[in-house]
Amino acid sequence: MENDLRSTLDHIFESLLVLGPEVILSIGILLVIIVGLVKKEHAIPTLLSLLIFSFSFLFIIADWKALAEPISLFQGMLRQDTFSLYLRGLADIAGILTVLMSWRNQESQRNLSEYYALIIAAVLGTHLLVMSTNLLMVFLSLELISISSYVLTGFVFDKKGAEGSLKYFLFGSVASAVMLYGLSMFYGFTGTLDFTSEVFFTKLYPSQTPLFFIAGLMTVSGFLYKIAAAPLHPWAPDVYEAAPMPIVAFFSVVPKLAGIGVLTRFIMAINLRGAASYDWQFVLGIVAILSLTVGNFSALMQKNPKRLMAYSSIAQAGFLLIGVIAFLPQGIQFMLFYATIYVVMNFLVFIYLQYFEKNGFVSIAEYSGIGKTFLWPSIFLLIALISLTGLPPTAGFTAKLFIFSSLWEAYQLTGKNILVWLLIFGLLNTVVSLFYYLRIPYYAFIKNRESELKTNILAFENLFGFVLVLLILLFFFSPGLLMGWINKITFVFVIRYPLSVIG
């Protein structure tokens, strides 16, 4: 008995040592709140949260180098592998970019320490969610992201902000309640909460009743809600319009990374190593087709750039899903490549939307002629939008090419019709997206206006944007730089316990 306890404690301690980034983020939440109570200067919480994200990122790099093979932490609660490390690193980078954007934002200057604490909490939730192999951890970390997001939506403190957070809250909590019911059914079928374990597979495999399908749908819908895929997307435009710009950029990236990460893991588990009698590829294929179509066609009619980007992010979720639907290790690698490029280009767009909003241009119609007064910002925004469309010479083109090639390969392996339809819809939607993405540059460069505003070319946004533009071009000309890292990611979904094995 005493030995059991000791080995369990040792195991928990060992797991904690591996969990450096999460420990830093957790301490960071408390630190930011305490510092906000003591010091009144605005700069301090900003710098502190930058520091926290950077430290967490450095820890992830160190872990990446040290990690030999996947390990299971806290007796199968979490799993440390290269897949989760990559997504966690990406979430930290998105956190850093969000803090930098908030620093330049005038809207979000009230209650700064709480604001940053909530951002860090959402990133912590993302970290835990992409590592989760346990149904309980999945629920808890998803709620950590959700509850922080509901509050962050309302951080402009006006009518619209309150409405946005109410809508987000109502949609979100219903989605998570439905997901929880699905999770409880999976516990009933298998008697284990660890969805990567052998027991989970052996219990589910012989009894694939329709109930199994319903439970799977309910659970997956919780994840699809987080990435704003089509039947579960109606919250996105309203929330994006209401929230402050840095938070919109954050929402368009971080919860998507979290959702797609856990979806990948979970769909692998309920696909039962390809032996499932229900075709999850078909289900996700339908969802992806719907997301692409609904997102792109609704975006055509938008007048507000924030709403336009909301529908664009719904369509981009469809593209991310394509990488998962291929059900190939290569597809998931390309999905990670796409996610990385997506982070870069989306932040580039939102930095300049914020810059223009600060200068008084709110709707797309007001953008007419700004290409002359704000030459470089408009050019950088144009490059980002071209990349989102997927045209060369930007990395968006490379990413889309990779995603579609993995889909084609999956079709040749399985010969399923849904994959061809997905390919056709994906290509057609890329053409549709051209019309709305290029509307902003059309107003900016082709339409005229008479105004002589002097702008500072050395503004912080331009420096920041220049770096991101360089990244987009760099990954087009040599995608190997990024793929070299991604190729190291393994997809062995088998559990290995660390040193002390617990019986």
Added chain:
Amino acid sequence: MFPIHHFLLLAAFLFCAGLLVIIVKRNAIMVLLGIELMLNASNLNLVAFNQLHPAQLGGQMFALFVIIVAVCEAAVGLAIVLRIYQYYQTSVPDEISELRDS
């Protein structure tokens, strides 16, 4: 001991009742109530399934965590509804429509 399907049927009924309340009732507070019903349906499920797997305690643990998360969610939800009431003098989501496709 009651057979397990009694509990499961009750849980399914609670879940459907919660979903129905969310769809039918217009007031945000009532929607919160519905969400609470749905969460408790899952709780009942989790605890009841322990009859099938007596060696496991995962379900009970899960239920405890769900109770805590439900409290957090209700706290945040009520705060948001309060703020909505300050701005709009109503807590009916249908009457609040500043944000919409133009």
